[in-house]
Amino acid sequence: MTSRRLCVPEEQEPLAVELVAVVVAVLSGRPRVLTAPPPAPGIPALPAGPLEAGQPSLQAGLRSWVTSQTGRQLGYVEQLYTFADHDRGLDDTRGRRISISYLGLTTDDAPEQARAAQPGASAWHDAYALLPWEDQRGGTRLVDEVIAPQLTHWVGAAGSPADRTARRHRCDLTFGRGGHAWLPDLALQRYELLYEVGLVPEAREAWRLPDDDLVPGEPMIGDHRRILATGLARLRAKIQYRPVVFELMPAAFTLGELQGCVEALAGQALHKQNFRRLVEQQALVEETGSVSSGTGGRPARLYRFRRSVLDERQVAGTKLPALRTR
Incomplete structure (x- = not known):
């Protein structure tokens, strides 16, 4: 047996x-x-x-x-x-x-x-x-003067030339340096890099840098700031090919308010005429027949989102110029 x-x-x-x-x-x-x-x-x-x-x-x-x-x-x-x-x-x-x-x-x-x-x-x-480096509308001082020097130190601490090259390429690509453009939808990759380098308080104590070396930005409980960065990255990517920005707009709005909303999400300033031209080409909005008197100058026309766009084109090719800066 x-x-x-x-x-x-x-x-x-x-x-x-x-x-x-x-x-x-x-x-x-x-x-x-x-x-x-x-x-x-x-x-x-x-x-x-x-x-x-x-x-x-x-x-x-x-x-x-x-x-x-x-x-x-x-x-x-x-x-x-x-x-x-x-x-x-x-x-x-x-x-x-x-x-x-x-x-x-x-x-x-x-x-x-x-x-x-x-x-x-x-x-x-x-x-x-919470993620102050993501707002580029006022310039790149935080990245240039605070984050970049810390990343340079991390690159130099790599154990081999190959590792240093890989780290440098990753830093340049993620934070738009070394000839690379700043890509708004890399918000998660930027937070993950700061976490890995130990520049945020959420990083594990084993490799987190002293408090004086941490980058500005309020921490969140647990891993919630990482989840926020993921949501911001998804939203920035999505407004380039789907009209989800209108979920954030009131029923009637000016084109200036619409552009301001997109700029706020993208963290970048957009070229006014290019923005309005693309909105018109996409036929995303229509005039309400009313004007707004709260613009501080000449009354501005009010618009609304054409929800029939979703049925007419099944959303294909419907986008806003979130990454086309001034």
């Missing part, structure tokens, strides 16, 4: 599944991200919650968490990315956390005073306070 040894599986590490929302609006010319009441004082967090057995779907679970934590009903939502990296975050929780993220777009019609953050409340947080 042959005996068999029973193989007892080793104890598995705890596994948690989290649903995370990157909800974006453009307010006062700045991209804002919706934050939930923070679990840690002073550290903003995206709306998030665990996947529960009673939730009928991932998206339904996400919508439920966003509503319960912020009081908002989500409109446009699409799945973003699933993160399953081991040991990433600011907390000491052992085990692996799988974060299933979604991108949501909305407008916010609340008066300005109602948007002010109250202690323990949800709020609209300036995305460029």
